[in-house]
């Protein structure tokens with residue numbers, strides 16, 4: 001059996017203080033193989049974004065074990081965790097989170113440059129070309145449509161060739177038609193880069209495009225099945 005690229009065992013997370021303390025993840029076991037596409041479904045508040053936060057190293061689990069690409073995230077200090085995430089993990093969120101003072105090209109190139117990549121700007125341009133934005137390199141986010149901004153965010157996430165792409169409701173801020181093209185694009189980029197994809201969605205049609213569907217309820221995994 002091959003090692004899982006994402007391997008979570010008995011993961012627990014509680015947030016808030018005192019009487020406001022809430023158990024959010026209540027013992028999650030989840031193993032995902034390299035190159036798999038997995039949809040994470042579940043009602044609002046069931047813990048989907050929280051699970052993604054601990055799997056991507058944005059949040060530390062309180063208990064259990066998280067191995068990502070063979071690294072035990074719980075044992076890494078802040079610097080080691082940041083270094084481990086860089087280049088291994090790409091994140092795409094519902095609100096695109098582009099830097100407003102940077103052009104599309106800079107939004108993609110600057111993180112590459114900070115990561116010490118040579119030819120950051122040339123690679124960023126190629127990445128934006130791949131998402132159909134070759135003609136918008138010098139536009140600022142405010143000059144781009146929502147769908148175009150999400151394309152930039154996808155280019156930014158895939159540019160360092162991460163082994164894992166996490167997407168939290170990537171079409172949540174887009175109209176249906178634009179959302180559909182963005183999902184096509186996300187799956188295209190996943191296929192081309194061979195990345196593992198974990199995508200949170202409320203859209204069953206979108207979930208069905210993944211090979212596997214994991215459903216959460218109240219901080220736990222309710223079902224885990226191959227898509228029909």
Ligand SMILES: Nc1ncnc2c1ncn2[C@@H]1O[C@H](COP(=O)(O)OP(=O)(O)OP(=O)(O)O)[C@@H](O)[C@H]1O
Pocket residue numbers: 015016020022024042043044045046047048049050051
């Ligand atoms: N910092 C926090 N402190 C306390 N509780 C929190 C905190 N962040 C999230 N929660 C609670 O954790 C639960 C799970 O939240 P989470 O954002 O993971 O849900 P979700 O499944 O992503 O929901 P949605 O579909 O609405 O995005 C919610 O009940 C939320 O109120």
Ligand SMILES: [Mg+2]
Pocket residue numbers: 048049050168
């Ligand atoms: Mg959420």
